[in-house]
Amino acid sequence: MNKEAISDYPLHDLIKRRWSPRAFSKKSVEPEKLRSLLEAARWAPSSGNEQPWRFIVTRKDEDEAFELLRACLNEGNQAWAKNVPVLMLSIAKMFRGDDVTRPNRTALYDVGLSVGNLVIQATALGLHVHQMGGFDAQKARQTFQIPAHFEPIAAIAVGYLGDPAQLDEKLREREIAPRERKPLRELIFTEKWGESSSIIEK
Numbered sequence: 001m002n003k004e005a006i007s008d009y010p011l012h013d014l015i016k017r018r019w020s021p022r023a024f025s026k027k028s029v030e031p032e033k034l035r036s037l038l039e040a041a042r043w044a045p046s047s048g049n050e051q052p053w054r055f056i057v058t059r060k061d062e063d064e065a066f067e068l069l070r071a072c073l074n075e076g077n078q079a080w081a082k083n084v085p086v087l088m089l090s091i092a093k094m095f096r097g098d099d100v101t102r103p104n105r106t107a108l109y110d111v112g113l114s115v116g117n118l119v120i121q122a123t124a125l126g127l128h129v130h131q132m133g134g135f136d137a138q139k140a141r142q143t144f145q146i147p148a149h150f151e152p153i154a155a156i157a158v159g160y161l162g163d164p165a166q167l168d169e170k171l172r173e174r175e176i177a178p179r180e181r182k183p184l185r186e187l188i189f190t191e192k193w194g195e196s197s198s199i200i201e202k
């Protein structure tokens with residue numbers, strides 16, 4: 001099964017190889033690797049160096065909180081996430097400094113950057129990551145006592161690749177399907193919105 005990005009232009013191997021599986025191995029993630037992932041997240045850039053990212057980290061074998069977090073996922077995600085050894089929740093601090101009345105307009109962007117770092121570090125360590133917007137944010141807020149002005153953003157599964165045979169037929173098909181992207185010409189503009197930039201050749 002080759003899930004590498006079929007790119008129009010050269011890519012770094014870590015970007016090429018990253019993808020979001022649903023079939024995870026039961027093998028647990030070494031604590032030192034997990035710490036490296038979180039360290040990579042910590043070293044992301046952020047507006048004003050606000051570092052608005054927070055993470056709840058739960059390990060299937062170690063933490064009772066794992067099942068509490070899994071219970072916050074929507075049904076579809078819960079089904080495949082049962083084998084995942086690590087489940088996290090990314091949370092954004094939505095204000096600047098100590099002043100909850102000063103909104104941080106880039107908080108979500110910064111949290112995304114930090115998870116981007118985490119994902120690349122995970123790929124370098126032979127791990128896979130699957131992020132999920134499909135979870136009950138209100139339930140997560142209550143379960144983990146997340147304060148007001150902090151927003152749960154995404155659940156994040158981390159682990160080693162598993163056998164697609166463990167998935168039901170529909171998910172198995174998606175698991176082995178080639179990955180798709182919009183063409184760059186639909187995304188990159190210069191003078192006029194919607195008109196492709198000349199830097200893009202096709």
Ligand SMILES: Cc1cc2nc3c(=O)[nH]c(=O)nc-3n(C[C@H](O)[C@H](O)[C@H](O)COP(=O)(O)O)c2cc1C
Binds near residue numbers: 018019130132179
């Ligand atoms: C913020 C975010 C939320 C996502 N939510 C879900 C989700 O709830 N369930 C799911 O199965 N995949 C989810 N995904 C995974 C995407 O579907 C996946 O990244 C996309 O299809 C591209 O595939 P690739 O990551 O393998 O390149 C999410 C990804 C991101 C970044």
